[in-house]
Structure formats: C-alpha cells, structure tokens
Amino acid sequence: AMDFPAYFGHNWDAFEECVNDLSWAPADGYVLLYDQLWWLACDHARTWRTARAILEEASRRWEKEGVPFYTLVRGTHGCGDVAAALSDQYR
Template sequence: MPSLDALLTQENPSGLYRLDWTGDPAALAETVAARGWRVFFLDGRRAVDKPSFLRLAAEAMAFPGYFGWNWDAFEECLTDLAWVPAAGYLILYEDPVTLAAHAPEVWATAYAILADAVETWRQTATPMVILLRGGDHLLAHLPAVTVTPGEEQV
C-alpha cells in the first residue's frame, strides 16, 4: 500500500487507486498543488446519473466551452487537459458509490473511461492519478493509497 508521497514522486505514477484516508480534501489538494500538479475534486454525492456526472466533471475540471456533454467528449477532455497545463494531474473522486447505486451502467462507463484515461497518461511524461474515496466495497479491487501523518500538509 503506497503512501501518497511515494505515489507522487515516482517517475510516472499514473493510475487508479482507492484512497484510504478520511482527512480534509482541501489540505490534500494544497499539498499536491504545491508540487505543480493540478487537483480536481469531484463531489460524487452530486452525481446520480449521466448528466449530473458529466456536469460535475465539467465544472470540477473547467472543461472548455466546446465540451460535447457525452462520453466521447468526456474521454477527450480527460485525456487532453491542454487548457490546464501542469506537472501532473490528480482527481479526487469522493463518494463514487452514489453514482454506482443510482445508475450502475453509468458508473461502469465512467469508471472504464477513468481507467482508460490513466492508461493514456502513462504513455506520456505527465502523470495522472485518480483517487477514489468512499464505498470501499465498490473499490476493493483497486490498490490502496494512504496518506501518512503530515503528508497532507505543505
């Protein structure tokens, strides 16, 4: 189980992980942003279907005006991010279980696109880490990342 620090300092840590930590996402975001990374927080309690999930992602990641509000457009924006250049990208998706409970097929598609996106970023020099937090029964198959004491502070 790697720590967040170990994950962020690897040469290309791109991947999809389960976050085993209950601390403040804002503190974590500050720490990661201090490394030159862009941090996007998705409050999954607001995503209960495809339109609300896409709206959540578009708002959190400041998708450009040409975003097409469909799965292909979501994937294209997720694997481009040219409008928000950074040393790396971290998406913290809080409570994905809400979407999985309300719209399992939508969750399955969103999850597949997230997983494909990190594979795309692995082929670049820019890492993308996606941390899913909450609903451990849903995420048990993912490798876990922990945040050690003090690691969430700059």
C-alpha cells in the first residue's frame, strides 16, 4: 500500500501530485506493485483507466529525470481484456 503524506486529498488530483512529486518518499527509484488488478480493471474500468493514465504520465516524467519509476500489475483473474490490452501495449 502506498503510504501517502498526511496532506493527501483522496482524489485524482492529489494522486497525480503525489506520484509526480515523491519528495515525501525519497528514493533512487520506485516500483509500485498493483496486486489483484482484476478488482479495479474489470469491475471499475473507468477508474482503472484514470489511474493508469496518471501512472503512465508519471513514469514518462520520471524517465526524463533519469529516475526509475515502474508500475507492475498482477492478478487479472480471468479478466482477459485487461491482460490482452497490457500485453499489446508493451510489445
């Protein structure tokens, strides 16, 4: 689980701010593991698309600064469309 700072606003703007300004969690690089992806991607697809877009943009931003930032996902549990979409994107 991500342990966001106390000022975290529990909305998409706050999430975007926190993953793009990680001064609250200094490190040489970052790896996020999203476990049980099926729950979000299959049952709440619109929410997943928003989260994924924010994480992809953060990854590109950190890459430009030479800071590793990866999001790993697992646990599609038969949510084939999600697995196929991720597979197609990263070929």
